[in-house]
Structures are given as structure tokens and as C-alpha cells.
Amino acid sequence: MRAINDRLRNAAVAASAPAPRPGGSVTEPELTGPVALTGPTGGLNRAAVGWARQPIVDTTGIPGKPWGRNKRWEYWNVVTPTHILALTVSSIDYAAVHEVWVFDRRTERVWQQGATVLPARGVELPGTLGDGPARARAKGLAIDIEEVPGGTRLRARIADAEFDVIAALPPGHERLAVVVPWSDTRFQYTVKDVARPAHGTVTTAGRTHQVPAGESWAVLDHGRGRWPYDIGWNWGAGSGVSHGRVIGIQVGGEWTDGTGVSENAFFVDGRLHKIHGEVVWEYDIARWREPWRVHRGGLDATFVPFFNKVTRTNLAVLSSATDQCFGQWSGTFRTAEGETVPFEGVVGWAEEVHNRW
Helix, strand or coil: CHHHHHHHHHHHHHHHCCCECCCCCECCCECCCCEECECCCCCECHHHCEEECCCCEECCCCCCCCCCCEEEEEEEEEECCCEEEEEEEEECCCCEEEEEEEEECCCCCEEEEEEEECCCCCEECCCCCCCCCEEEEECCEEEEEEEECCEEEEEEEECCEEEEEEEECCCCCCCEEEEEECCCCCEEEEEEEEEEEEEEEEEECCEEEEECCCCCEEEEEEEEEECCCEEEEEEEEEEEEECCEEEEEEEEECCCCCCCCCCCEEEECCEEEECCCCCEEECCHHHCCCCEEEEECCEEEEEEEEEEEEEEEEECCEEEEEEEEEEEEEEEEECCCCCEEEEEEEEEEEEEEEEEC
């Protein structure tokens, strides 16, 4: 059944891809100056649809009407040689949903605390990325995200685990910002910021471990928009050094199908190379340990998982099923200029998500 679904989905992706340019490739509109996500009446500003190399979209119009469809979040993940750290601060109008997760890569021990707060309270999120802190307070957890000179400070605390990490922002570092239009009333702005150098500390069970500079990498998923109630997606990311170059991988799928915009890009030494159009995902979540393949648009990548973070939530109106598999990426990317960039041992994740929210 999955194989049949994959074939149908890949055919739909091909049919809905942006119009070809001469030579057979596709193109998506690039935003080069500041623009507001929403228009005077609160709906989508069509001038904002496209992608940019920096987070130049003003999202202060979110939240707004209709109430219940607004989704705002900050998700950070930090991969170190010894641990994987993650935090989520979010508000989905009627609820605040947060999580802190710490994973020991050697023992596979997990420290985790989540909170779903109804109605949403104890949460602070900036109107636009970089315009202020993000904070969450709920039973058993505390999260603080703050812009500081040279980067972003990430602090999280739960029982028996906490971390304090700086995700550095090097000069010239590019970030993929995308506005995805489903309609004039349903749309999403996402910033996927990969391969941010990280350093700091993580403490588990009373023992403090270093988050060593040069070996640790942070990734941001920043979101502001108004979503359909029932939707699914794939997301994959990876960061690391391979063949002497800093590599960042950012791929997505399903949720952008048919919109004319995608969230696919490859980063080399902080420079964004946009992958225009959708990529093809080949995997079987029932056999998640087997290699995954993601390809098209110059990318030919294989992902080999070593751990699956399984999350299931069912709170009547709010439900979620997430398989976030952590592992290593390898493969090649061919730039628009014709250079082939090989990469291997790039640690990150690939996930399958289905939300009703």
C-alpha cells in the first residue's frame, strides 16, 4: 500500500511542479526585499509568496482571524558528539504545546518532558523572527530562546536534564525562508536554518557534558501561519563537516505539494543553493532502519537512521503522529554551476508527521 501511495504521490508532485525553464529545470520566485506575510485585511499577501536567503518576512499579522487556525512555533535541535538536544515553544491558538528532549547517543537514554496547556498560557513568541525572545513555562519545564551578540542562546530545563547552548550565526550565513500558499486564508511562513555552529553545556543526571565548538550543530525550524486542520509532511535536515566543507541539508515534502513553492535547499559553507521544485522521498516507515533516499533537483542523498523518536498524541480535536528518525546523510549535490559536492557522515534526521490540529 505504501509503494502504491508513493507512486501516486510522486506522480502528483511531477504534475504540480512549477513551470519548467529552458533546459528542463524549474524555478520558484525569490524574495529580495522585506515584505509582510499578511495584507491589510489579514489574508495572505501574495507578494510574499516565494523564498529568500534571509528571514525578511514580517509576520506580525499572525495570529489573527480566523482564530484556531494560527500556528506559531520555534523548534531548535542541537546535535553534539555525545547528545542530541531539542526544544519546542509553540502556540496553536487554543493550546500551547512545548517539549524538551535530551538524548544520550551512546546509551540511547532519553530525558523528556512535554506540556500541552489548554487554553494557551505561559508562552511568549516574537511577532517576527529576531524581534524578541521566545519563552515557555509549564509544569516540569522551562525554555528560554534569546538573540545574543553573535547568535541565539538556547536554554531549557526539566527534571534531571538541562542545557545552555549558543547557536552561533557566522557572518554571511544564509537561511532558507519560504512562504507557502495553500490559499488566501491558509498559508505558512517557515525559516529552516541549518548548520549553525553550536557550543555550550548539557547536564544530565547531575553530570555536565560539553557541547564542543566545531563538532556541534544547531538547526532552527521557525513557523508562522494559518494551517488546514488535517495535514502531513516529511522533513529532513543535516549539518556537519564533510571533505573539509560545512554541509547543510534541508528537504521537505507533501505539505508543499501543488503550491509552486518548496522548502528544499543545500548549503555549502553557509551559502544556500535552492533546490527548485519537489524532491522525491523513498522510504518505508514500517522499516525505518533501512536506508531512505531523497533525490531530484541536483540532490542524490541516502539517509541511514540509528534511532526513531516516536511521538503519538490523541486529545480528541488535537492529534499527532510523528516518527523522527535520527541518522547520517551521505550522497552528492550538483550545483547550478555544475560543481558536484560529495558528502558523508552528516548527522541529522528525517521524519514523517501527520497532524490534526
